[in-house]
Amino acid sequence: MPPIICNTALEAVSLIENGETIWTHSMGATPKLLLDALAVHALNRHDLTLLQLHTEGAESLSDPRLKAHLRHRCFFGGVPTRLLLQQGDADYVPIFLSEVPKLFRSGEQHIDTAIIQVSPPDKHGICSLGISVEATLAACQMAGKIIAHINPMMPRTHGDGFVHYQKFAAVYEQSIVLPQHPLAVSDPISSAIGKNVAKLVRDGDCLQMGIGSIPDAVLSCLTEHRDLGVHTELFSDGVLNLVESGAINNSRKKVHPDKLVTGFALGSQRLYDFVDDNPSVIFMDIEQVNDTAIIRKNPNVMAINSALQVDISGQVCADSLGTSIYSGVGGQMDFIRGAALSEGGRSVIALPSTAAKGTISRIATVLSPGAGVVTTRAHVHYIVTEYGIANMRGKSLRERARALIDIAHPDFREQLCQETFDIWRLRV
Known part of the structure; x- marks a missing residue:
């Protein structure tokens, strides 16, 4: 009918x-x-x-x-x-x-x-x-x-x-213009985080990232890289710039080689014109895009995600501010686990060191009451702020605490050290 x-x-x-x-x-x-x-x-x-x-x-x-x-x-x-x-x-x-x-x-x-x-x-x-x-x-x-x-x-x-x-x-x-999301305006904090994350990216990596000021800042630092691939749940104009420069060609991927794989795109009209009838970009069912068993088949998966808060042991909250729901679980764990299982794979949680105009440290001794743990401390790998990179892989609670305090905002480091001893009984 x-x-x-x-x-x-x-x-x-x-x-x-x-x-x-x-x-x-x-x-x-x-x-x-x-x-x-x-x-x-x-x-x-x-x-x-x-x-x-x-x-x-x-x-x-x-x-x-x-x-x-x-x-x-x-x-x-x-x-x-x-x-x-x-x-x-x-x-x-x-x-x-x-x-x-x-x-x-x-x-x-x-x-x-x-x-x-x-x-x-x-x-x-x-x-x-x-x-x-x-x-x-x-x-x-x-x-x-x-x-x-x-x-x-x-x-x-x-x-x-x-x-x-x-x-x-x-x-x-009816014809109607689609929502436009141009590249985020660069700011000093996002730029510093982007440079730190970019240090972890190697030629030939298969990227997963989101949209926003930090992912855009990371992508802007990758113009000299070569043979990058993309298998991601979403992408924006920052990826398009690297495709046009030749940094992204998807040549080293094992799953859908030479294809940019995504579940959705959000950006400018230029981006929408690029994906229109473009066989080199394939939009797939998110059950396939985010399937850990598929993600891991590509070597050197580099998963870049964000967070609202991280505690001193490496637990990552990405969906709520305490009990107040802000966003969602999304595909963060899909890709963090897929990257960990990928040969040569790595994952990054990137976030500014502070919130509320510098009055709150996003690196906290314990998560806010009611905060949801999206990525567990057993899954987390790299955590990055504008102050540096902390590697959590294989590290003890004491080593994690020291590394995270080192990349926290300087205004909060002494307080974090004291609270870490008072609450966790860890001398850092």
Whole structure:
């Protein structure tokens, strides 16, 4: 049965009934027009649940009037949902990103409707999920119905993210510019961290990194490297610059050699133009991208991730500020473990030494009460701040404490030494 062709986004989402569990396409492919329409439609519905990762520009669904009608269920928090999570008005599900598609495919998490944004169908009737495949392919495979925003500005990307037009229950077409995330503005702290991390990167490494000022700073320091590869859950313009300079060519990878592998991309229009119909870039199901068994097959995996807080023993909190949920588990552990098992692999947790305008040390004697441990002290390898590099591999608690205090902000080192003795009974 062909899809219903709708004249408005509101008409498209009107297929959603009371009590439904809905998945929304995420990241740069967040179907903002359909979600804005859902914010209106939901006022006439009840018991709706919206499953999501990080969404871009979906603030309309955070309207307080929706509290009695729709509840967010987040596998990752972002700007539209962060306050709701911290107020207890949304639910957070701690889970490795690689496990989210499995949750859907196993039936553990039921999905009634998937709301997505796609490219126009090609001559075979196939649409592309474009710049964000992540868990949305699995959601489309398992959902009872799919509502699609067909956006002529969505790139048609290669890889796993294809859905046939005939599988849609309803479609609405309108051109709309995708979210733009240009390279982060460099600052002295991020630049210093970037230089320190770059010291650990070797020619031929297979990179995984995120987006933001620190990853961008790291990438800007790699222009003289050669034969770098990329197998990452997401990438931005910093990677594109290294592809164009020849530093990244993916020639030494064993899994998808000569291909840049990712789950989603977020950046400038220049980046979106680059991935459009580009067979050298493949967007894959995040269950495959973040599979430790696949990651480890590439030699010299270099996983670069961030954190909110690290304790003196090496425990890493990356999803919360104490009990206040900030983001999510994401793929950090997927890649840290994959890198550890890779021949010659390494992993880095990079973070500024302080927060709150220098008033709080991010390296703490103990994590804040309620803080979630995303990466355990047994998994952590390198921790990097603007003050240097601490290698945790094979180190005792006392050795870890000394190394971490050495890269903490100087204003807090004496205090950390005293607290380490008082709490841990370790003389450093």
